[in-house]
Amino acid sequence: MGVRAADDTVSALGHSAAQAEADAITVRGLFKSYGSVQALAGVDLDVARGSVLGLLGPNGAGKTTLVRVLTTLLAPDAGTAHVLGCDVVHDAARLREQIGLAGQYAAIDENLTGLENLTMVGRLYGAPRKVARARANELLERFELLDAAGRPAKTYSGGMRRRLDLAAALVAKPPVLFLDEPTTGLDPRSRLGLWRVIEGLVAEGTTALLTTQYLDEADRLASTIAVIDHGRVIARGTSDELKDRVGGERLEVRLDAGADPQRAVDALMPMSDEAPAVEGTLVRVSVRERSGSIVEAVHRLSEAGVGVDDLAMRRPTLDDVFLALTGHAAEEDAPEPQSAT
Amino acid sequence: MKRLVSDTLIIAERNLVRLPRAPELLLAFTVQPIMFVLLFRYVFGGAISTPGYSYVDFLIPGIIVQNIAFGGFVTAIGLNEDVHKGLVDRFRSLPMARAAVLAGRTLADIVTNALSVAILLVTGVIIGFEFHTSALEAIAGIALLLAFGYAFSWFFAFVGLLVSSPESANSVGFIVVFPLTFVSSAFVPVKSMPSVLRAFADVNPFTIIVDAMRHLWLGAPAHNSVWGALVWVLVLIGVFAPLAVARYRRAAGQ
Numbered sequence: 001m002g003v004r005a006a007d008d009t010v011s012a013l014g015h016s017a018a019q020a021e022a023d024a025i026t027v028r029g030l031f032k033s034y035g036s037v038q039a040l041a042g043v044d045l046d047v048a049r050g051s052v053l054g055l056l057g058p059n060g061a062g063k064t065t066l067v068r069v070l071t072t073l074l075a076p077d078a079g080t081a082h083v084l085g086c087d088v089v090h091d092a093a094r095l096r097e098q099i100g101l102a103g104q105y106a107a108i109d110e111n112l113t114g115l116e117n118l119t120m121v122g123r124l125y126g127a128p129r130k131v132a133r134a135r136a137n138e139l140l141e142r143f144e145l146l147d148a149a150g151r152p153a154k155t156y157s158g159g160m161r162r163r164l165d166l167a168a169a170l171v172a173k174p175p176v177l178f179l180d181e182p183t184t185g186l187d188p189r190s191r192l193g194l195w196r197v198i199e200g201l202v203a204e205g206t207t208a209l210l211t212t213q214y215l216d217e218a219d220r221l222a223s224t225i226a227v228i229d230h231g232r233v234i235a236r237g238t239s240d241e242l243k244d245r246v247g248g249e250r251l252e253v254r255l256d257a258g259a260d261p262q263r264a265v266d267a268l269m270p271m272s273d274e275a276p277a278v279e280g281t282l283v284r285v286s287v288r289e290r291s292g293s294i295v296e297a298v299h300r301l302s303e304a305g306v307g308v309d310d311l312a313m314r315r316p317t318l319d320d321v322f323l324a325l326t327g328h329a330a331e332e333d334a335p336e337p338q339s340a341t
Numbered sequence: 342m343k344r345l346v347s348d349t350l351i352i353a354e355r356n357l358v359r360l361p362r363a364p365e366l367l368l369a370f371t372v373q374p375i376m377f378v379l380l381f382r383y384v385f386g387g388a389i390s391t392p393g394y395s396y397v398d399f400l401i402p403g404i405i406v407q408n409i410a411f412g413g414f415v416t417a418i419g420l421n422e423d424v425h426k427g428l429v430d431r432f433r434s435l436p437m438a439r440a441a442v443l444a445g446r447t448l449a450d451i452v453t454n455a456l457s458v459a460i461l462l463v464t465g466v467i468i469g470f471e472f473h474t475s476a477l478e479a480i481a482g483i484a485l486l487l488a489f490g491y492a493f494s495w496f497f498a499f500v501g502l503l504v505s506s507p508e509s510a511n512s513v514g515f516i517v518v519f520p521l522t523f524v525s526s527a528f529v530p531v532k533s534m535p536s537v538l539r540a541f542a543d544v545n546p547f548t549i550i551v552d553a554m555r556h557l558w559l560g561a562p563a564h565n566s567v568w569g570a571l572v573w574v575l576v577l578i579g580v581f582a583p584l585a586v587a588r589y590r591r592a593a594g595q
Contacts, residue, residue, distance in 0.1 A: 068430075071434045072433070072434065073430055073433055073434060093436060096434060096435060096436040097436040099434065101430070101431065101434040103427045103430060103431070104427075107426065107427035107428050107430055107431040108428070108431075109355065109359060109428060110426075111358075111359035111362045111363055112355065112358065112359055116355075116358065120351060120355055121431070121435065123347075123351050124348060124351060124432070124435045124436075124437040125435060125436060125437075126344070126436065152362055168431065
């Protein structure tokens with residue numbers, strides 16, 4: 001799939017039946033408002049079976065609302081959404097059998113033990129007590145919670161709670177998983193641990209829709225990224241495709257304290273189509289080609305007599321992508337209606 | 342239907358298992374009611390005249406009814422917490438019966454109410470309460486109490502889903518339950534009240550249910566109060582169960 005805005009009607013309508021079969025999640029023209037706040041303003045989206053879609057956007061962009069509609073917690077105002085062929089409104093009961101949801105906050109009963117929490121969820125999926133208990137133990141082992149299995153969840157650390165929450169989402173081995181900001185608020189180590197677990201699930205063929213405000217998280221986990229802002233998908237593609245979209249390589253030159261930035265800019269100008277940007281002693285220039293750029297830059301700077309402290313090539317990050325697409329940084333908070341979070 | 346029953350039992354079990362692990366809840370069911378009985382019996386008892394009955398006999402049916410009404414707070418607060426902590430989202434994303442979360446909660450309340458009733462009756466007997474009726478009538482009284490408690494749980498389930506925080510669930514409960522139970526025949530004979538209050542107390546469902554309890558436990562004149570109480574039970578369930586379930590379907594975490 002190439003880079004395209006998902007509200008591109010040609011590609012949305014030109015979706016063949018075979019492709020629909022291959023997609024675990026299809027969303028067409030989805031709208032949802034809370035009073036005067038439009039949380040979803042015409043979302044189109046497809047997630048191929050066995051892939052991970054990273055839904056990237058700031059707070060209030062509509063990510064959680066979209067997840068709530070897809071997990072049947074919220075009815076859309078207009079548009080359609082299907083998960084494994086089940087309509088979110090008309091086949092809600094059948095849909096719920098095929099999904100697992102792990103939320104922003106750990107949705108577990110703090111007064112129940114880890115084992116009791118997972119056993120309860122298993123039984124609510126319809127499994128007999130014994131089967132549910134066995135499955136619970138299996139998950140506790142996998143998530144390294146076996147030692148804490150008999151303790152009330154209120155004694156768990158933040159990372160343990162998230163793991164228990166994710167385990168609860170996996171009780172019925174659902175083919176489609178919704179992860180709504182699974183690592184928000186976690187320390188780096190717990191975050192890494194949770195990423196490994198999610199990667200393991202995807203390797204086993206689970207389809208996942210993952211919302212996140214963290215660009216590195218989308219970069220690491222998602223095979224395709226959709227950028228959402230103000231209730232619309234404004235871009236989608238692989239991480240590399242999105243980065244290509246904001247232009248090529250960046251050359252960053254840190255000048256010696258005494259060096260004249262203007263001379264550096266003049267020296268580097270011929271290497272780029274745009275004027276180099278100066279920030280203190282840092283000069284940034286986007287270059288046309290990666291190969292040879294460093295050598296050429298060093299050569300040009302030394303000819304101009306500019307002292308260089310450090311020099312590096314950098315691929316654009318998703319931060320650059322987000323900034324270029326939306327005009328604001330990804331982690332900048334926008335107000336979100338209470339009910340949408 | 343089979344699913345509704347099994348899911349309801351699973352949720353009821355969950356609410357009962359967690360109870361001993363929340364000491365503040367357990368206190369609400371045990372120490373608090375005993376304290377109220379002792380305070381009323383020994384602080385106010387001497388000053389309130391209840392013709393035909395000793396004050397402790399008069400008091401026990403009234404205070405047990407009040408206590409059951411207060412027990413509903415736990416339902417409201419607990420459900421509100423479930424919504425806020427995202428548990429209700431989890432339940433709603435599961436392929437379980439939609440009414441089971443509320444039906445299970447209210448079912449568990451019958452068990453906790455039975456516990457409260459037992460504790461209060463034992464306390465009452467220790468300080469001199471006596472049944473004046475047959476065992477059958479006494480048991481019918483307990484059954485009526487539990488039925489009323491069940492109906493009142495649905496009211497509180499609705500409150501818990503309606504309000505924005507556990508704290509406001511608590512205040513709404515207080516604002517509703519305090520006047521309703523005090524301006525009734527629970528603690529003093531209605532005859533002793535000013536006429537405006539008395540007019541209210543006469544139609545107050547708490548007066549009707551307390552009078553029904555006094556009929557079943559003390560042999561006081563019934564005046565249709567038992568039937569009236571049963572009608573109230575059905576009305577409360579008939580109104581608040583559908584309202585609560587409808588609200589649950591739309592409940593959103595955080």
